[in-house]
Amino acid sequence: xxxxxxxxxxxxxxxxxxxxxxxxxxxxxxxxxxxxxxxxxxxxxxxxxxxxxxxxxxxxxxxxxxxxxxxxxxxxxxxxxx
Amino acid sequence: xxxxxxxxxxxxxxxxxxxxxxxxxxxxxxxxxxxxxxxxxxxxxxxxxxxxxxxxxxxxxxxxxxxxxxxxxxxxxxxxxxxxxxxxxxxxxxxxxxxxxxxxxxxxxxxxxxxxxxxxxxxxxxxxxxxxxxxxxxxxxxxxxxxxxxxxxxxxxxxxxxxxxxxxxxxxxxxxxxxxxxxxxxxxxxxxxxxxxxxxxxxxxxxxxxxxxxxxxxxxxxxxxxxxxxxxxxxxxxxxxxxxxxxxxxxxxxxxxxxxxxxxxxxxxxx
Numbered sequence: 046x047x048x049x050x051x052x053x054x055x056x057x058x059x060x061x062x063x064x065x066x067x068x069x070x071x072x073x074x075x076x077x078x079x080x081x082x083x084x085x086x087x088x089x090x091x092x093x094x095x096x097x098x099x100x101x102x103x104x105x106x107x108x109x110x111x112x113x114x115x116x117x118x119x120x121x122x123x124x125x126x127x
Numbered sequence: 128x129x130x131x132x133x134x135x136x137x138x139x140x141x142x143x144x145x146x147x148x149x150x151x152x153x154x155x156x157x158x159x160x161x162x163x164x165x166x167x168x169x170x171x172x173x174x175x176x177x178x179x180x181x182x183x184x185x186x187x188x189x190x191x192x193x194x195x196x197x198x199x200x201x202x203x204x205x206x207x208x209x210x211x212x213x214x215x216x217x218x219x220x221x222x223x224x225x226x227x228x229x230x231x232x233x234x235x236x237x238x239x240x241x242x243x244x245x246x247x248x249x250x251x252x253x254x255x256x257x258x259x260x261x262x263x264x265x266x267x268x269x270x271x272x273x274x275x276x277x278x279x280x281x282x283x284x285x286x287x288x289x290x291x292x293x294x295x296x297x298x299x300x301x302x303x304x305x306x307x308x309x310x311x312x313x314x315x316x317x318x319x320x321x322x323x324x325x326x327x328x329x330x331x332x333x334x335x336x337x338x339x340x341x342x343x344x345x346x347x348x349x350x351x352x353x354x355x356x357x358x359x360x361x362x363x364x365x366x367x368x369x370x371x372x373x374x375x376x377x378x379x380x381x382x383x384x385x386x387x388x389x390x391x392x393x394x395x396x397x398x
Contacts, residue, residue: 105168106191
């Protein structure tokens, strides 16, 4: 596999490909610099397979928000410090 | 033009939800031109993609640690970002989705940077809520749409507007008041269901929604009934969407006054 990221960027940004039929997608993937495993993973919507081929971790922690109660605790601490 | 005391700067930008599809030209340019880029992505492939846009990209993923409260993680993220701003560098912090939506570190980093006299700005991105409206065909203008953090709904008495759409975020980890879990707890989901059952009938439809992060396939949409929700496995990324539970109740008193005002206005126009 030479360039999974470039392939994904193309698939994500090209209106003709983002929601293309399998046949259209299959034809387009053949022109990209990716191996058959990556092409097959795209056709199967196999995100895990794509990550594996790109050597990327399968899971990411992504929560960025706490319930208000925790923010209040933070504010209380700041007020106490002031 | 605003005068800033210090040389460093901070721009918090959104990556959008889907790789290749949602990054705005301005956000991309901000990433490309920064001295250093901190990235918090929801998929490792997205992180690899951002790493191609600038030679100095650093992941904020390393700030998460097992058994440590996420609140501490968020503070660590802010401290890490601000340290580079204080060194006089042009810093970009790129967060998945919209940096101002369900993203405490971005707001806090910008607040601190401004307080210390640095130039600081936020560039919006396409959020999960934006994708949700498109994928589920919801127009919040029709009946209104209430967005709530799921655990907050348990901790506080909130007025739920069943006349409109209700969207519950971070439902996958509802009830995690220690902020250390990565997977949901069925007993906590049951509590959430009990709270919702005070407002909706057992058979009320609930949509479990997850936006696409890779441009391979589409969003994940599951439809369940409220009475079955506690038994449904939810991932951290899953969002719950409750459809309007009834007809809107007309406000007859205000309608009457509004009609009187309209008649009076019409009389004035005719003169």
